[in-house]
Amino acid sequence: MIPVNPDRFLQDLHSLRAIGASGVGKGVVRPAYSAADIEARDWLAQRMIDAGLTPQFDPMGSLFGLVEGPSLLMGSHSDTQPEGGWLDGALGVIAALEVARAAKESGGPPVSVVSFQDEEGRFGVTTGSAAWSGVLPAEKIGALTDPKGITLPEARAAMGDRLGGWVDPKRFTGFLEMHIEQGPLLDQTGGKIGVVEAIVGIRDRVIRFEGQQNHAGTTPMALRRDAFQALGRFNTLINERFRNVVTPATVWTIGHVSLHPNAHSVVPGKVAFSMQWRDGEAERLRRMEEIIRESAEEVAQAMGMTLAFGPMLGVEPVAMDRAMRSALAEAAEAEVPEQWRQMPSGALHDASNMARLMPAAMLFVPSIGGISHDFAEDTAEADLVSGLNVLARAVARMPASTG
Amino acid sequence: MIPVNPDRFLQDLHSLRAIGASGVGKGVVRPAYSAADIEARDWLAQRMIDAGLTPQFDPMGSLFGLVEGPSLLMGSHSDTQPEGGWLDGALGVIAALEVARAAKESGGPPVSVVSFQDEEGRFGVTTGSAAWSGVLPAEKIGALTDPKGITLPEARAAMGDRLGGWVDPKRFTGFLEMHIEQGPLLDQTGGKIGVVEAIVGIRDRVIRFEGQQNHAGTTPMALRRDAFQALGRFNTLINERFRNVVTPATVWTIGHVSLHPNAHSVVPGKVAFSMQWRDGEAERLRRMEEIIRESAEEVAQAMGMTLAFGPMLGVEPVAMDRAMRSALAEAAEAEVPEQWRQMPSGALHDASNMARLMPAAMLFVPSIGGISHDFAEDTAEADLVSGLNVLARAVARMPASTG
Numbered sequence: 033m034i035p036v037n038p039d040r041f042l043q044d045l046h047s048l049r050a051i052g053a054s055g056v057g058k059g060v061v062r063p064a065y066s067a068a069d070i071e072a073r074d075w076l077a078q079r080m081i082d083a084g085l086t087p088q089f090d091p092m093g094s095l096f097g098l099v100e101g102p103s104l105l106m107g108s109h110s111d112t113q114p115e116g117g118w119l120d121g122a123l124g125v126i127a128a129l130e131v132a133r134a135a136k137e138s139g140g141p142p143v144s145v146v147s148f149q150d151e152e153g154r155f156g157v158t159t160g161s162a163a164w165s166g167v168l169p170a171e172k173i174g175a176l177t178d179p180k181g182i183t184l185p186e187a188r189a190a191m192g193d194r195l196g197g198w199v200d201p202k203r204f205t206g207f208l209e210m211h212i213e214q215g216p217l218l219d220q221t222g223g224k225i226g227v228v229e230a231i232v233g234i235r236d237r238v239i240r241f242e243g244q245q246n247h248a249g250t251t252p253m254a255l256r257r258d259a260f261q262a263l264g265r266f267n268t269l270i271n272e273r274f275r276n277v278v279t280p281a282t283v284w285t286i287g288h289v290s291l292h293p294n295a296h297s298v299v300p301g302k303v304a305f306s307m308q309w310r311d312g313e314a315e316r317l318r319r320m321e322e323i324i325r326e327s328a329e330e331v332a333q334a335m336g337m338t339l340a341f342g343p344m345l346g347v348e349p350v351a352m353d354r355a356m357r358s359a360l361a362e363a364a365e366a367e368v369p370e371q372w373r374q375m376p377s378g379a380l381h382d383a384s385n386m387a388r389l390m391p392a393a394m395l396f397v398p399s400i401g402g403i404s405h406d407f408a409e410d411t412a413e414a415d416l417v418s419g420l421n422v423l424a425r426a427v428a429r430m431p432a433s434t435g
Numbered sequence: 436m437i438p439v440n441p442d443r444f445l446q447d448l449h450s451l452r453a454i455g456a457s458g459v460g461k462g463v464v465r466p467a468y469s470a471a472d473i474e475a476r477d478w479l480a481q482r483m484i485d486a487g488l489t490p491q492f493d494p495m496g497s498l499f500g501l502v503e504g505p506s507l508l509m510g511s512h513s514d515t516q517p518e519g520g521w522l523d524g525a526l527g528v529i530a531a532l533e534v535a536r537a538a539k540e541s542g543g544p545p546v547s548v549v550s551f552q553d554e555e556g557r558f559g560v561t562t563g564s565a566a567w568s569g570v571l572p573a574e575k576i577g578a579l580t581d582p583k584g585i586t587l588p589e590a591r592a593a594m595g596d597r598l599g600g601w602v603d604p605k606r607f608t609g610f611l612e613m614h615i616e617q618g619p620l621l622d623q624t625g626g627k628i629g630v631v632e633a634i635v636g637i638r639d640r641v642i643r644f645e646g647q648q649n650h651a652g653t654t655p656m657a658l659r660r661d662a663f664q665a666l667g668r669f670n671t672l673i674n675e676r677f678r679n680v681v682t683p684a685t686v687w688t689i690g691h692v693s694l695h696p697n698a699h700s701v702v703p704g705k706v707a708f709s710m711q712w713r714d715g716e717a718e719r720l721r722r723m724e725e726i727i728r729e730s731a732e733e734v735a736q737a738m739g740m741t742l743a744f745g746p747m748l749g750v751e752p753v754a755m756d757r758a759m760r761s762a763l764a765e766a767a768e769a770e771v772p773e774q775w776r777q778m779p780s781g782a783l784h785d786a787s788n789m790a791r792l793m794p795a796a797m798l799f800v801p802s803i804g805g806i807s808h809d810f811a812e813d814t815a816e817a818d819l820v821s822g823l824n825v826l827a828r829a830v831a832r833m834p835a836s837t838g
Contacts (some may be wrong), residue, residue, distance in 0.1 A: 216649075247807065
């Protein structure tokens with residue numbers, strides 16, 4: 033086990049949260065390329081220097097702290113949501129810093145550190161790591177805009193001459209990311225550690241039913257073609273039919289509903305709604321897609337609706353590296369016996385992109401109440417330290433091929 | 436039968452639609468107190484004078500065309516929706532004008548005419564007739580505003596010194612209104628005339644479920660409290676349970692849905708939706724209310740939701756006068772044998788308010804495709820004339836007590 037220093041780790045975490053502190057609980061406001069985000073990266077670069085690592089910003093503004101020669105890369109991101117928590121991303125970066133620093137001090141395995149830029153997606157989804165991995169093609173970067181219409185190059189200009197060249201991914205033997213779970217599973221089941229099996233794939237598409245807008249007083253029920261009722265029947269059908277296909281880890285959500293004209297006294301003629309589903313296995317995602325399509329077509333036919341599907345957003349599931357997972361599982365069992373579990377990650381992470389470049393793995397610690405992307409986000413400090421210790425144990429056990 | 440003149444009637448209808456013509460089909464834009472609305476009322480006042488009636492505007496801007504002594508009052512309204520059809524309201528006014536004019540010419544029964552102001556509800560619901568009948572208390576009128584924040588007195592000022600005193604309702608022996616159906620029933624069943632049995636009562640309230648907003652990727656299905664799913668289950672339940680209570684004329688509608696935060700990747704924590712139901716019998720409305728309340732409470736309990744009901748909008752059902760209905764039914768059978776039906780009015784009309792002041796009845800003619808409140812609203816001219824003829828027959832048959 034690498035001799036990490038929990039106090040120093042927690043002190044660094046609290047120092048980082050002071051940069052862009054929201055003043056509400058432990059909340060932080062540090063969106064990508066904001067003054068607070070850049071200040072945090074400058075602070076982190078100094079910490080890297082202090083630890084004997086060489087800081088380097090890549091063309092996106094992702095900050096690497098490099099050791100010489102081949103190394104394991106550890107980290108996450110230090111940008112936050114517009115109203116973010118203190119741990120989302122920051123935890124993985126500071127844990128990586130502590131492991132790399134302690135490894136360097138103790139003559140342990142070589143570990144480099146990264147804080148990716150814009151994981152929270154001001155300009156897309158996991159923008160910095162997506163650009164580095166090639167998931168986001170270089171020629172598309174210039175055209176990305178945030179919700180206010182500011183382009184990525186305009187925002188990035190605030191980083192000035194910090195920006196350098198791309199870091200060669202071949203120098204890394206693997207990528208390891210610790211993160212808060214951002215869900216309620218560990219918290220509600222008393223788990224201390226989650227070893228991620230796979231980052232789930234996502235399917236997301238808008239579905240539209242169009243019937244007939246009518247007066248809600250003068251149109252008999254038998255003559256209606258009510259788009260909300262079509263949505264209701266569709267929802268009932270898929271909930272029934274998914275039962276034969278899903279696992280307890282599969283999720284699906286109708287999170288957005290737009291009725292037209294959306295008035296008390298008008299039978300709604302149109303509805304557009306989002307249908308999103310996530311699972312760790314591509315085949316299960318495909319079977320669910322089939323049920324969705326068949327159910328929507330059945331409802332449209334039975335209720336006299338026209339049916340349209342929006343474009344499919346597809347993010348493929350990413351399995352975590354088997355050897356790295358084993359090292360994490362053994363370390364978790366040593367640190368918190370029987371209080372850990374294998375689980376999927378329902379959210380995307382920088383590790384999704386890293387898996388294209390190198391073996392990658394992830395570790396979760398509990399989120400109190402499952403809350404994240406909120407000033408109220410928190411994790412017990414004892415759980416943060418357990419996570420750090422599991423990393424310190426696992427890195428010492430990582431197979432030679434991955435660091 | 437009063438010897439009405441169908442050509443003169445149709446010509447007046449087309450003249451009226453030229454005032455505020457939308458330029459799209461036969462559509463009309465003549466909202467209450469607009470320049471076009473006032474121009475139409477001035478045109479109508481001149482037509483009344485030509486017919487030997489005495490025009491009088493009341494304090495709301497409703498225009499009466501009076502004969503001396505006791506009379507039957509006939510009419511509807513000449514204001515329109517912001518994007519209105521040419522017949523909604525205008526038909527009943529011009530038919531009344533033709534019947535009153537023909538009665539006067541032929542020494543028939545005394546008939547007065549009215550065009551109520553703001554039936555379409557720029558400032559409320561059937562505002563002009565509600566004010567005259569006392570349903571809308573006088574002290575509330577000054578505070579009414581339209582969706583842009585203009586007060587009723589500000590808008591009404593455009594009518595200048597046209598406005599006069601209240602007309603004494605005691606001078607009228609009854610109220611008779613012809614209107615387009617604004618629904619598909621006559622059109623789809625080949626009916627030519629609908630004799631209205633009752634104007635339905637309306638119950639309308641907003642229902643809110645609040646569960647827990649969560650990340651749509653990281654929150655397992657078993658741990659969700661999804662407000663949209665609560666709405667879906669509620670909708671399924673009431674649709675099943677209403678079956679034992681409703682008639683083919685009963686209607687219910689979820690027309691407005693507001694999800695929060697309404698995003699693809701967030702399990703919705705809150706939903707507010709409108710629940711509206713209409714029927715001709717107060718007891719049935721009450722039983723439906725019970726089912727709604729019980730079903731919502733059941734869903735809230737089963738799914739861990741908090742439940743809140745908004746204030747109940749209640750409009751009571753209004754039965755049409757039995758003797759006047761009989762006269763209309765006999766006239767319909769004489770004019771279009773077996774091509775007429777008794778039916779409820781699913782929409783509110785000025786007749787709802789008139790029933791508080793005097794015996795009241797209504798007659799429907801078909802709406803092509805059931806379309807109204809739309810530039811595309813229309814009715815075959817032959818059906819308009821059938822309606823006029825039924826009125827002309829019925830007025831001649833009206834029992835002495837009602838004209």
